[in-house]
Structures are given as structure tokens and as C-alpha cells.
Amino acid sequence: MSIKCGFVAVIGKPNAGKSSLVNAIIGEKVSIVSPRPQTTRNNILGIYNSSSSQIIFVDTPGINSATNGLDKYMQRSVKDAVEDVSAVIVVVDITKGITRLERELIDTYHQSIPVIVALSKCDLISSEKIYATLLDMVEISQKCEIVPLSSLKHKNVDSIVTLVEKYLPDMEERYFDEDDYTDKPIKFLVAEIVREKALFLLSDEIPHGIAVYVERYAEGDKIDDIDIVIICEKDTHKAIILGHNGSMLKKIGHTARLTIQKVLHKKVNLNIFVKVKSNWKNNIDILTSLGYDINEI
Numbered sequence: 001m002s003i004k005c006g007f008v009a010v011i012g013k014p015n016a017g018k019s020s021l022v023n024a025i026i027g028e029k030v031s032i033v034s035p036r037p038q039t040t041r042n043n044i045l046g047i048y049n050s051s052s053s054q055i056i057f058v059d060t061p062g063i064n065s066a067t068n069g070l071d072k073y074m075q076r077s078v079k080d081a082v083e084d085v086s087a088v089i090v091v092v093d094i095t096k097g098i099t100r101l102e103r104e105l106i107d108t109y110h111q112s113i114p115v116i117v118a119l120s121k122c123d124l125i126s127s128e129k130i131y132a133t134l135l136d137m138v139e140i141s142q143k144c145e146i147v148p149l150s151s152l153k154h155k156n157v158d159s160i161v162t163l164v165e166k167y168l169p170d171m172e173e174r175y176f177d178e179d180d181y182t183d184k185p186i187k188f189l190v191a192e193i194v195r196e197k198a199l200f201l202l203s204d205e206i207p208h209g210i211a212v213y214v215e216r217y218a219e220g221d222k223i224d225d226i227d228i229v230i231i232c233e234k235d236t237h238k239a240i241i242l243g244h245n246g247s248m249l250k251k252i253g254h255t256a257r258l259t260i261q262k263v264l265h266k267k268v269n270l271n272i273f274v275k276v277k278s279n280w281k282n283n284i285d286i287l288t289s290l291g292y293d294i295n296e297i
Contacts, residue, residue, distance in 0.1 A: 004053040005171035006086035008164050011060050013101065016091040017120030020151040022046040022059045025161060028181045029189070029263055030059065045183040047176050053165050054174040058085065087114040087167040089160065094119040094133055094148065098140075106140055114167045115144045118160060123150035187214040190260055194228050194272065197256040198241070201248065206240055209233040211280060215273070223267040226260075230274045231286070238274050249274065 010018045022030055023046070030046040048055040088109045092098050109115050117140060122130055130148050137146060145163055149156035182189070195212040202210075209232055216227040232238050242249050249272055257270045280286045 002170040002172055003174065004165050004168035005055075005174055006168040007056045007058060007084065008087045008089060008167075009058045009060060009085045010089045010091060011105065012091035013093070013099070014061075016093045017118075017151060018091045019044075019059055021089075021091060021118060021120060021149070021157070021160070022057045024151040024154055024157045025055075025057060026181050029193075029259070030182045030184075047180050047182060048161065049174070049178050049180075053168060054171075054176065054178075055161065055164055055168065056175060057089075085113065086169065087116060087164055089116045089118050089164075091118045091120050093121055094130065095121050095124050097133060098137060103140070106144060110143050116160065116163050117144050117146045119146065119148040120151060122148045122155065123153050186264070187217055189263060190214055190217070190226060191228065193259050193263070194230070194252065194256045194270075197252045197259070198230065201251055201255070203240065206232065206237050209237060209281075210241070211286075223269055224264065225269045226271065228256075228270065228272045230272060231277045231280055232274060233276070233278055233280065235276055238276050241274050 010022055012018050019030075022044075025048055026046040028046075030044060044059045046057040046059055048057065090102060090105050090109070092102050106115055106117060117137070119130070119133065134141070134146065134148070140146065147156050147159050147163065149160065151157060176183070191212045191214050195210065198206075198210060198212070211231045213229055213231075214226060215229050216225070218225040230241060232241060240248065241252075243251070253270050253272045256272075257268055260268050260270065277283065277286055
């Protein structure tokens with residue numbers, strides 16, 4: 001018996017709500033979310049499974065200008081994501097209105113592939129403003145389907161799945177096992193959760209300059225022992241990450257540990273260290289060690 005199965009790229013500006021939408025659809029923490037730009041740095045697959053379909057959502061970095069090696073990697077990731085997909089979801093933050101860049105994205109992709117426009121964060125504005133935005137998008141609605149939604153309140157999230165399914169090809173089998181919900185290994189998810197908590201707790205200028213990786217992961221029967229390293233660019237940044245007598249690092253570790261335990265469904269012993277690596281975003285060796293494939297930049 002065949003099923004509907006295919007890949008769907010989720011694209012848009014930074015902080016539009018792409019990762020929140022993917023997490024809401026999958027029902028698991030696939031991608032980290034925060035109010036900071038550059039939260040998502042890799043293409044991350046969120047795998048939706050039902051009895052009749054498997055949809056692989058490709059959560060992408062926010063579309064932005066590239067100023068360093070990491071930025072170039074992220075923008076290339078977006079381009080890669082829209083190749084050989086069955087549909088594209090353009091996520092628009094309705095609280096900010098639709099911009100010229102987003103209109104250009106829609107115009108570019110709808111010529112060759114089905115495009116669904118997801119108006120995110122509708123829970124934050126009035127129904128009158130939602131209606132006004134829809135009126136402003138009448139021309140777009142003639143060539144694309146538009147869905148106002150709230151990932152936080154799970155409003156119209158299922159409608160996105162229903163729309164996507166009709167564009168998927170019939171396949172004899174799934175690309176991934178039915179129990180899979182992402183393509184990323186647990187070490188990647190753990191490091192990303194730590195970075196998410198740092199993004200929330202640290203001041204504006206620091207999150208752009210940090211990276212996080214797992215240095216050691218010892219799995220146990222009852223508890224996993226994990227060593228995490230946060231890389232920052234300056235000694236002054238390290239001092240802020242540590243906080244007075246290590247208070248900030250303790251906050252990051254505490255909130256991260258609680259989330260990691262929910263994801264793993266077991267207890268963890270989390271140790272976090274901070275290292276300074278100046279200009280790491282342009283260092284090929286460091287970027288490669290962090291899992292960024294920068295060979296084609």
C-alpha cells in the first residue's frame with residue numbers, strides 16, 4: 001500500500017516562527033527557538049508520520065545577508081533546502097506584516113513549485129489586523145494558499161499538514177522509520193538545547209558570537225553524564241556567560257538540564273565549560289568541528 005511521502009522546505013526571515021511551526025507539527029522539540037536572529041544555523045529535518053503519510057519538513061536558517069563564513073553556510077543551507085522538495089512553506093511574521101523580501105520569495109518559488117504562505121503569531125494581534133493583512137495579500141492569494149496560524153496555541157497547524165499532503169507523491173515506503181522525528185543525533189539536540197537557553201538568558205550582543213558542542217557523552221542506565229563546551233569570541237563575553245561567581249552559567253545549565261531530561265526521558269548530569277576562540281565564525285577548522293559543512297562556501 002502506497003503512502004504520501006516527500007520533503008517540504010520551511011523558509012522565511014529570521015524569527016518568523018519557522019522552528020516553532022515545525023515543532024508544533026511534529027509534536028517534539030526538533031529545533032530550538034528564541035527571539036534572537038541566527039537561532040537556527042543548520043537545515044534540520046522534522047519528520048511527521050501518520051498512517052497515510054510521511055512529511056519531512058526542512059527547517060532552515062533565517063534568510064539574511066551573509067557577512068562571514070557561518071552566515072554563508074546558513075544561506076547556502078536555505079538554497080539547498082528548496083532543491084527537490086514537493087512544496088515550500090514561506091513563514092511570515094504577521095505582527096510585522098509582509099515585506100518586499102517575502103513577496104520576492106513567494107514570486108520566485110511559486111513559478112516552479114507549490115508555495116504555502118504561513119502567517120505566524122496570529123495569537124498576538126487582533127482579528128481585524130489579520131483581515132487587513134489578508135486584504136494586502138489578495139494578489140498572492142490568487143497563486144498561493146495562505147494560512148493564518150498560531151504555533152503556540154496550535155491554531156490551524158493541522159491545516160498546514162492537510163495542504164502539504166496533497167502535493168506529496170505516492171511512495172511505496174517511507175524515507176525514515178515511523179518512530180523517527182528528526183535526522184539529527186542526540187548530541188546535536190543536546191548542544192542545541194544548551195544554546196537555546198543561552199540565547200534566552202544572555203545579552204543581545206553575545207548570542208551571535210557563541211557556538212555549543214558536546215565534548216563528552218557517557219550514557220548510563222539511570223543517568224547520562226554530559227560535558228558541554230560553549231565557545232565565545234572574547235574574554236569579556238566569557239565573563240558575562242559565567243556571571244558573578246558562575247551564576248549565569250548555573251542558570252543556563254539548570255534550565256538546559258530540565259529540558260534535556262524531558263527530551264531524553266531520563267536524568268542527566270550536565271557539566272558546561274566556556275572557551276574563548278576569537279573569530280571562530282571564519283575559522284574553517286572550528287566550523288568543521290562544529291558540524292558545519294563549509295567546503296563549498
